[in-house]
Amino acid sequence: MSSHETRPCVPDLKKERLKCDFNVEELTNLIDGGKEKTALRRKLRSVISSESAYIDPIPPEYMSHEDQFSNELRKTCHTAMLMNKQNIDIKTLQLSKAYIGVLKDGDPLWVHYHVFIPSITGQSDPEQQKIWMEKIRTWKIFGTYAQTELGHGTFLRGLETTATYDRETREFILNSPTITATKWWPGGLGHTVNFAAVMAQLYVGGKCYGPHMFMVQLRDENTHESLPGVTLGEIGPRFGLNTNGNGFLRFDHYRIPRRNMLMKHAQVLEDGTYVKPSHSKLSYGTMVRVRVGIVRDTCIQLQQAVTIATRYSAVRHQSELIPGEPEPQILDYQTQQFKILPQISSVFALFFAANSVIDAYYSVTAQMDLGDMSLLPELHALSSGLKALSASDASRGVEICRLSCGGHGYLASSNFPRLYTQTTCAITYEGENTVLWLQVARYIIKSYRSAQNGNNLKHSVSYLSKQPRPVRGDLSNNGLLEAFKAAVFKLVSDTEGRIQRVCAKGQNYHMAWNQCSLQLLKCAEAHTRFYVCEQFVRKVEMAKGTENVKKILKNLCRLYLTHHVSVNSGDFLKSGSLSQNDIAVLEEEMCSLLEVLRPQAVSIVDAFDFDDGQLNSCLGCWDGDVYQRLYDEALKSPLNKTDVPEAYYKYLRPLMQVGLKSSL
Amino acid sequence: MSSHETRPCVPDLKKERLKCDFNVEELTNLIDGGKEKTALRRKLRSVISSESAYIDPIPPEYMSHEDQFSNELRKTCHTAMLMNKQNIDIKTLQLSKAYIGVLKDGDPLWVHYHVFIPSITGQSDPEQQKIWMEKIRTWKIFGTYAQTELGHGTFLRGLETTATYDRETREFILNSPTITATKWWPGGLGHTVNFAAVMAQLYVGGKCYGPHMFMVQLRDENTHESLPGVTLGEIGPRFGLNTNGNGFLRFDHYRIPRRNMLMKHAQVLEDGTYVKPSHSKLSYGTMVRVRVGIVRDTCIQLQQAVTIATRYSAVRHQSELIPGEPEPQILDYQTQQFKILPQISSVFALFFAANSVIDAYYSVTAQMDLGDMSLLPELHALSSGLKALSASDASRGVEICRLSCGGHGYLASSNFPRLYTQTTCAITYEGENTVLWLQVARYIIKSYRSAQNGNNLKHSVSYLSKQPRPVRGDLSNNGLLEAFKAAVFKLVSDTEGRIQRVCAKGQNYHMAWNQCSLQLLKCAEAHTRFYVCEQFVRKVEMAKGTENVKKILKNLCRLYLTHHVSVNSGDFLKSGSLSQNDIAVLEEEMCSLLEVLRPQAVSIVDAFDFDDGQLNSCLGCWDGDVYQRLYDEALKSPLNKTDVPEAYYKYLRPLMQVGLKSSL
CATH class of the missing domain: 2.40.110.10 (Butyryl-CoA Dehydrogenase, subunit A, domain 2)
Incomplete structure (x- = not known):
């Protein structure tokens, strides 16, 4: 059982947790990658939690720019010392969820561990490595x-x-x-x-x-x-x-x-x-690893955001469902469920897709060690697409969660402002999203053309070989995946046709590519979305565990599919892969799934297993004592140390003492 | 002619400005509401610009939370004194674009002028007013x-x-x-x-x-x-x-x-x-005024964001269109045009729609003075919908502009971070968007039902009286407006039908409403979008001025229409109001419009007539000397005052002196 299940909480959250019909700890293990990994993470976390050095002397929001920098450098140096003492690998720690929440607004040594050292080990010769790595190891x-x-x-x-x-x-x-x-x-x-x-x-x-x-x-x-x-x-x-x-x-x-x-x-x-x-593709490996790392990071940020939003939505009561009755928990509004539950399903979708790409990475690396580079372009396209998709989905998801919390989500003490600014940067760095989408599109168009010329395609794009023919009215998961394929195929073939038409009018190919690039972006995103949907379906099919946990996963997967069909309904209608009626049926099913999942929402986010120190949010705390926390946090403001601020004497009082003419 | 047209700028921007084929000053006048208003705004601006009190001693980002507050209170008190001296109405100033940029992160006296005073004048009796307004006038x-x-x-x-x-x-x-x-x-x-x-x-x-x-x-x-x-x-x-x-x-x-x-x-x-x-609808007037004010504010924030993004996109060169050729201005990429130009068209769409609602407000107020309250619900629905739409469109637009500037858009010195945080709050305050959309939906469903019962509907919803029958293949502006009507009608009739079906199964009406609320949101947004499109078309039809300015407006309007058809293609297909082929044609037209408008982009944003002090952005400056400004701005950081920071001696050096074991 999870360590926190016995802690007290407000009645609203207690009620939610009593509704739980699955084993929370089992879901936690699944997300961690097994019981042992959960245990390891919790052990690391307990080391971290007991370090008083990680406590900020005052909330960093009130520190000057310089002091904020100094405070985080202090903590990251402390981590180096601590990990050294405890014989724990620092990169493992930094990549573990256990370290979330220690550094509040960035780590000045992150690039050192995660980009600088791999660059030196990957690109210097043995003699160079010997000299430099020794100095790196000894912190010189x-x-x-x-x-x-x-x-x-x-x-x-x-x-x-x-x-x-x-x-x-x-x-x-x-x-x-x-x-x-x-x-x-x-x-x-x-x-x-x-x-x-x-x-x-x-x-x-x-x-x-x-x-x-x-x-x-x-x-x-x-x-x-x-x-x-x-x-x-x-x-x-x-x-x-x-x-x-x-x-x-x-x-x-x-x-x-x-x-x-x-x-x-x-x-x-x-x-x-x-x-x-000897050849130029050697640095692709690092790039793929860094991009999959981004998928993982944005997925964890979305977990944090949706944990905060879900708990607060169970605690917050507002307006009325039925006139005259008490204000309901806002999680009872369909509109609120629709803000939150699709984000929970996104967490799992990104998680499973990232795992698939990691698996692919290992098998491609093994092939490359044997001198076979042929799988690299596919892996590159998958990791690029997934990086772009996760960065934009998670950024949007975090903002939706913030906005779902009303005005309080705008407070620094909700932790949403930082979660958003730290997630959205992933759209830009390590390959700007638009640039990556166009690289994915290049791979797709190349594959499509290659198939037209009778060549076999790699697994992830094999559906571009010939016009998919989904069975009309088959709305099962597999039926929807077929419909997805048909919709993407239609987008790709239309786009490729348009490029050809533009070229036939005498336009240079590169200019034609530019003129069709909006459509190309759509192709790339639709292809990647299909990949994520497919992996979600497959991983849920293969999932081991109790029926109740599998039911949660199935419902989340189905919510993900129906939601993305609804969002992209135009593409399905254009390809004829789904009818208007199919879409109406799927949208009704999506609404039912919101109702079905709603009672489990708090327990699902509990399974993400963040402690209050990690969430760092008055709205997201385990016990739901939201309002007292918001109030107490406000009292920490230096402006609240005095009743009458200096600024009154300097600026407001002189004004009030003049008051000559009308200021209306 | 605009006052700034002779100032020097970098060759890239000079080249752009030479392409201008319309009278920039004429467009500026149109946005201001006439030549006189432009002159008044510039006069106000010149008063503001010459005040040294408005210069921040250091960039506020480096000030503590308390000092930031104190600095802005200083400036707002200075404004009161100054306006009093100059006999300028302070509310007029605050609502003028001339005041943009003076206060960097909020005005502690804004609510005093814009909500408190109107509340007192609107809700206290004459005797109360006399006492309190005197004290308000004299700054007590x-x-x-x-x-x-x-x-x-x-x-x-x-x-x-x-x-x-x-x-x-x-x-x-x-x-x-x-x-x-x-x-x-x-x-x-x-x-x-x-x-x-x-x-x-x-x-x-x-x-x-x-x-x-x-x-x-x-x-x-x-x-x-x-x-x-x-x-x-x-x-x-x-x-x-x-x-x-x-x-x-x-x-x-x-x-x-x-x-x-x-x-x-x-x-x-x-x-x-x-x-x-005597009756309860008296405070609606203030609410409508405040909401239209938000439309106006978000529209101006979007103007600022898109001015910055457009200018920087003309200055920034990146990657390659044609392999081996020099890096092009990024504004030449279709994907970049698509990030920016739709935001420019949104500015005009919101601007014209806000003007329409202001006109409606005056005529409804006149009716109300005669005791006729019947037009109030329509005005309330329009202003609510427009507030929600403008807040979410402008927020998304500002973020798209920020992201279109790559990493530098993430810098405080781009001014995008503040522009976003100051725009997005409009989604939440003065009626949270979801709440407002559901109020709009309530009005729409009520109107639809009323028409079913044979009643006449108010102008803005009159198309809900009977199934619109757009002419197939008519893709003119009016043809598209008819298609919009048909698409919204279909959404509304489907939704109303579903509510009835849920009720027929024995569900309480209010619960049925909740179960259909996702669809209701869609109805409300689609109706409001239609209204904005319709007003855009009508205002452009009626616009006076030279042909070249009218051509700009027509192209922007057409871009707005085709873009929103594309985004909502599913709704048009479902209603049968547009065919798959129609949509393909419109999407190609949209791409052509991007090309047509691209050479005018810099001149259009120049017409928004912000000076550098107002944009407060290294990326958006008039002269395009972007990189030197970014560098100079960075040098202002207190961390850059010393080569070796205090934190080195305190934390990093001790670590480097230990260096015992492997930290890898």
């Missing part, structure tokens, strides 16, 4: 990954920072020739790290060899002062994640030794000879 | 409007604060019996105002007469100290609008004189006799 080097520039995003070719080889001194000269060449955004770069893996255009003997990576020392290892030729700083406050230490970096003809170029793949020899890498 | 009284409570939102019946008449002393005793009865949210309540118009349940002789309004002194007029029996404070930090001074208020058996009940309508006589108000 903290690094970041410096790729994006003020004027340049993910498009590598556009980078302006140069690394010019000087054969005389056997050094590279790093330079930022323009303001737009300033490295901009890397986490921790501002004032935390002393090294960076820097992406720069390699020049040897006047020739440009494109972007390559360099290990660059930025600060003195003893004094932490920035080195001559290097200009460093932070990029200023943001929507959220203000303690990530995002920074900027400029080079003024800054020299580094030749061997600071990461040389596992490409090399520059002493005499300036450039040695090409 | 600053007030707020205290209705919502910690546990209670817009549902008046749920309020818990009591006002019990004590016949002995001829006083009302105000009390907050529970924690949930705490007044919560009123702007300025925290530490700014000294009075409040308080909504409380009136009790006389043990009987409850429901919510009534009372004029309540909260703080001493000379010392500003809160009075005994009153507990005041601010409710803590929020997603945005942190300087609104939103506060809480509790009463502990706090006594006020009998005549502090606002007695224009209802009265309690000395002996405790309760005198009922």
Whole structure:
């Protein structure tokens, strides 16, 4: 049984929890990936929870920008010490749900562990690794990954920072020739790290060899002062994640030794000879891993948001269902159920889809180790699509949850503001969504054409081989998946046809592609949505466990399917895969599912197993004592320390003492 | 000509401005409501711009919560003095675009001018008015409007604060019996105002007469100290609008004189006799005015967002359209055009619809003065629907604009974070959107039924009288409006039919209503969308001016229509009002319109006529010198004042000096 099931709560939540008809702990285990993983997570959490160092001296909202940064750096350094003492792998901890809630608004060392170290291990040769990894292991080097520039995003070719080889001194000269060449955004770069893996255009003997990576020392290892030729700083406050230490970096003809170029793949020899890498797809693995990580993170953020919204919706009473009767729990309104339950189903959909892509990742990696790269494009398309879909679904979902809580969701003490700002950034980073959707579309169109030419397609796009013919009126899960296939097929074939028509009018292919890109986005999203639906159906079919837990999963899956049919009804009607009547029937079923799931809602989110410290929300606390918490939290405001604020004496009183003419 | 057309700008923007094929100033006049109004706005703006008091000493992002509040109170008090000196009406100023940008994150006196004063003038009797308005005029009284409570939102019946008449002393005793009865949210309540118009349940002789309004002194007029029996404070930090001074208020058996009940309508006589108000619809006028004000505000916020996004999209170069060619302006990507241009068309759609509702408001008010209340429900439905639609469209639009700017849109220095947090709150306040949509639905269903019974309907819903029969294949503006009518009619008749079916199965009407409420939301939104489309078409038809400006308006209107047909294609297909082929044709037309409008985009947003101080955005500045501004703005961060931060010595260095075991 879950550890928290005996704690007291307000009658409304008690009533909800008594309705629970499934084993909450079993669902928790399923989400964690097994009993042992639940146990491990809880053990980690208990280590974390007992550390007084993780308690903020005052709510960070009231700290200055500098103090917020300092406070989070304090905690992340404490984590390093603690994990070292306890012999716990820090990356495992950071990726565990157990660590949620410790850092409030970003971790200045996250990029060090999750991007910098993998870059060094993945791209430097054995000799380089030996030197640098020793220093990383002993905490002499903290690094970041410096790729994006003020004027340049993910498009590598556009980078302006140069690394010019000087054969005389056997050094590279790093330079930022323009303001737009300033490295901009890397986490921790501002004032935390002393090294960076820097992406720069390699020049040897006047020739440009494109972007390559360099290990660059930025600060003195003893004094932490920035080195001559290097200009460093932070990029200023943001929507959220203000303690990530995002920074900027400029080079003024800054020299580094030749061997600071990461040389596992490409090399520059002493005499300036450039040695090409054997093949170029080697860094895809990291990219896929990072993107699947984003799916997982956004899924957890959505879990937090929907836990808060569900509990508060059970506690909050408002207006009237039947005139004159007492105000009902707002969770009894269909409109409220529709805000919340589809988000719960999204959590499971994203969770299962992420697991599928992780499985695919391992099998593709195994194939690649055998030299077979043929599965990589499919994996790339799946992980890109899923990253884009999860980032936008979860961002929208978190906002829907916030808005479902009325005005109080706007309070910092609800924790929704931070949850939103920390989720929405996933739309932009690690491959901006629109860019990723168009890459997915490229894979889809290529596959479709390949099938037209008689070739076999990879599994996830095999339905594009020939016009699917769904059985009319089959509204079972499998029937709906067939309808999905037909709808996506229609979108893809229409779009491909339109590209051809535009080209036939004499338009350049690339311009035709641009002119059809709205439709291409639709194809990419519809294909990915189908994939997520399919994985949801399959994983629920295969799920082991008690009937009652399986029933919850089945209902959530069915809600997900009917909801997305309803949202995209136009596509189904256009393809003829569902009739108007089918859609009406499915929409009625969706409404029934809301009613069926509603009594289990609180217990389902309980199964996500966050403690109050992790949710950090007055609205989402386990015991439902929402209003007292909101009030107590408000009292912490420094403005509430005095009855009459300084500003009154300075500004309001002088005004009240004048009062000459009409101010109406 | 516009005052700014001669200022220098970067080549990309110069090129865009040279493409302009219409008179920008003419469009500016149209948006302002005439040449004179443009001149007045610019005159006001020049008064504002020359005031050094409005310059923030440091960017407010770096100030503490208290200092931010103090800084904005300083500016709002300065405004009162200045307007008094210049003999300018302060409400006019606050509602003018000229005042945009002065207050960065909320005005602690806004509620005083826009809700408190109208409440006093609208609900107190002549004698009360005389006393209080004199004090308000001479700045002795600053007030707020205290209705919502910690546990209670817009549902008046749920309020818990009591006002019990004590016949002995001829006083009302105000009390907050529970924690949930705490007044919560009123702007300025925290530490700014000294009075409040308080909504409380009136009790006389043990009987409850429901919510009534009372004029309540909260703080001493000379010392500003809160009075005994009153507990005041601010409710803590929020997603945005942190300087609104939103506060809480509790009463502990706090006594006020009998005549502090606002007695224009209802009265309690000395002996405790309760005198009922003559009719209950009198406060609708204020509600309508406030809601139309929200439409206007969100429309201006969307103007700001889309100005920033459009200019930056012309300056920013990224990736490639044609392999190997230079990076194009991102405005050349269809996907980018689709993020931005529909937002520009939304600005005009909301603008014209708001004007229509304002016209309706004046004619309904005139009718009401003659005692005819019959037009009020229609006006209420229109203004409610338009508030809900504009709040959600503008919020979504601002976010789309932010996301269209990539990572830099996430920076505070883009001003998008504040624009979003200040727009999204409109979804919740002054009638939460879901609640409003259901009120609109109630009006629609009532109208539909009334027509079924042979009654005539009001103009805006007259198409619900009988099944519209649009001409197949007529894709003109009027043809599309007919198709819209048919689609909404189908939604409404299906929904009404479903309510009846649920009731026929024995379900209580109110429960049936709840079970159909998702469909009801759709009806309400579709009806309001139709209204907005119709007003857009009509206003453009009637627009006076040069052909080129009219062409811009026509194209924007057409983009709005085709876009919303595309988004709701399922509804059109279901109603049979448009065929699959029609929709494909319209979607192609929409793409062509993006291309047609793209060269005019920068000039259209120039016509919104914001200066850089108002946009307050490094990305949106007139001259397009985006990157230098971002860099310079970052340098203002206090963290950038030192090379090595304090936090290094305190946390990072000790860690680096330990470095015992592996931290990998």
